[in-house]
Amino acid sequence: MLRENEAPGKDVEAALAEPVDLPADRKREILAREEALDGDHYAVLGLRPGATVEQIRAAYFEASRVFHPDRYYGKNLGSYQARLERIFKRLADAHATLTDEEKRAEYLRAHPRLRVAAAAATAAAAPPRTPSAAEDAERQAERRARLARHPYLARGAQARKLVDEARTQLQSGAPERALGLLHKANKLDPRQTASGIRQAAESKKNAERAASELDRARQAASMGDTAAAAAAFRSVLVLDPTAHAAAREGAEVLLRAGELAPARQLAQKAVELQPKHVPSLMLLAHISQLLGMTKVARRLAETVLEQDPDHAEAKALLKKVRWT
């Protein structure tokens, strides 16, 4: 790390005589470039002030070919190893500074003499032009485009795009995908809640799931698996609290299996959902009667007969419970 302080051997003769794996003219080239390191960034690259970015780049690449330490990998370089590293570091620094607009401006501000020279050189090369109206418009358009690419705004735009996509997904009947997209959009841009679409998608999704659960429940019921069927019927009701059919069918299944208390719960639910639905009323009446709740059963049978005065089953039930 003392390299910086190891002054380059001023004695060129001694350096040339050093027994290293380098031809004499390469040694001279290295020593000459080392001398130039005292100069400005342009001089280091062997250029005049005001050189274009392309020229700077070309000079840097050309010089790298000669002075990058990797070109002499594995060779005995003696003091030249440090010389090469020193030269290349300066080359890279000069290149990085002069090819970056901001850094170059700053560098030229710090070196007024160079700035004058550079300005003179560029002025000679290309007379300054006033931007035309067309160019102005072009620049404005570019600025707007850049603004749209700004992370914050870009996120908003992206989120909006996702919401649009969610809407189409929902319309084409894929509510789960729509919800996924909405979730993503919300993560990108928390303002983007799109609650209307979300609700629609959620209820649609629940309805779809409820339908598939109902299928499953019916299947289980037909195979005599009461427990599974009852669970599935109940989850239908969780997904879709208005699913009257699930309540009624669930109650029937449970009744058949002799599980009266849970059966009554579901039957009750069915009646609540459709207070005038005769089969549901009858079902609840039967269950209630079996549970010994005769008053309830009687009232239910009477409700049925109000709707359908000729309902034979209701009449029979009423007869059964009237005198108890």
Added chain:
Amino acid sequence: MAEHEPVIGIDLGTTNSVVAIVQDGQPQVIKNRTGQLLTPSVVAVTSGGKRLVGQLAKRQAITNPENTVYASKRLIGRKFSSVQIQKAREVLPYRLVCGEHDDVRVQLGDRAVSLPEISAAVLQELRKDAETQLGRPVNKAVVTVPAYFNDGQRQATKDAGRIAGLDVLRIINEPTAAALAYGFARTVNGKIAVFDLGGGTLDVSILEVSKGVFEVVATGGDTYLGGEDFDNRVIEWLVMQFAKEHGVDLRKDRMALQRLKDSAERAKMELSTVQETAINLPFLYTPSGGTSALHLQATLSRGKLEELTHDLAERTVQIAEEVMREAKVRPPDLKEVILVGGMTRMPIVQELVRRHFRKEPSKGVHPEEVVALGAAIQADALLRPDSQVLLLDVTPQSLGVAIAGGYTRRLIPRNTTVPTAVTETFHTSRDGQTTVKIMVLQGESDVAHQNELLGEFILSGLRLAPRGEVEIDVTFDINSEGIVSVAARDRETGLQQSITVTASGGLTDTELKNILEEQGDFLLEARTSSEVTLKRSALENVAREVEALMPQVRQLTGSSEFGREALRKAEGVLTAGRAAMKSEDLILLADTIDQLEKTRTLFIGVLERLGARTK
């Protein structure tokens, strides 16, 4: 040095590794001993204590999941306490344990094996393959790592090379290597982007190429985003399906998980060419209690796969966008976009890249071989004096020092061309401060403790003065070998302190030495035994030939004095040969083969001269 010693280029991948070399100016991939170009980066120890590497290890992974290490590249050079390792512990079928220095070890049998040793096993395998193909010893290599690897991960990879008996000339970045390989055969001038999505990592690099000089402009990526993450999504989906159907959580069954992993990967790869694929895993799970085994049957479509992994694919291009922004490069500035890594075969990835870079990605390179070829090209460029190729590489991460208040002051920003040196002046932060501590940090965070500490030292003996009065020059230097040194100098007194940063790859020097010694014995043995086998079979072949020639020779020359003499000698040589067959002495074997070959030449010559040979 007309013909320099062979130097290989190695792409040490997360899932597969490749070795290549430049021969007669042409870079080419070296096939492994099973004839494959890709060697799985898998290391296993069998119940008998035998070590298996590559295809052999991968093939037995299903039946031996706990002792089969894959994707170890994701763990190398990381701290055991890091989030990534803790996350990895939950999903990996093999066991990770904590080493002495918070480094990660893998419990294989009764040994806790360090990760450099695991990688070394793969490197050693590749080295042997190269030696077999070249017929010469190979001791030097250029190894690639993801661009985003930090110093610790690079150092650990270097350690792995040392354990495998390889002098690692350079560690270069994978996308850079890809660009080298791409630009090698073509005259490209201008900016190119490399999009490298491999098994475990994503790397994006922008390079400027001009007549053989490759300048890395910017590089970035994510060390935890790759094909395995896509596989995991498929695995999760399969596990969920299975749980729904049978109520069984397959993740608890390591063997089932391994089978799921294999078929998820296969399904993903198949879906790059077909629209739908079936996943059939019979007898995947046997419930306890004697009920019959459960099978997994599923159909995965490309659409479903894309749905499962869409956010991952999106993230890859977002990272690419960041790198472009940093490089101040816009899509129209790019001459070429090169796709590297097996994952870029996935249509959705290609589509997103196409849309993002607004350019048809180049198909001119083989995504899985290109990195190893580039490593070989760099190896060749370093050692060949007349090479046209020069790589101007950059620092992968920023370097700086911790300053008062717990912040970072960056001295060398990332993507700075190396070698480089920067000096900056600092002041004391307290009144009467006579010592300063220089903490060398690597990373992009402004908060000091979120970066990685590469080393620290103290500069003392400063003048007693109010704060801010004493000035200290801090110099960071990275030489062309990539070695970082830091010096602090008191401007007034000229007092100076410095360190050379040697990031540890988790192994201490003594540990490394011990491993090297153990390994040294093992290596020597392994090589001898394989060479002995070779020589023995050569000996057997030539002995059989001589024996076959014997009756003819006897018939033709048995009557002459010369003939009897020659026959007696030949019989002596054959007897010696049979004795040598049992020996393990390579020199004796070689000598005997030599003598037998001479005898054979003599016999053939005699027979030809006498016109008895009808051929």
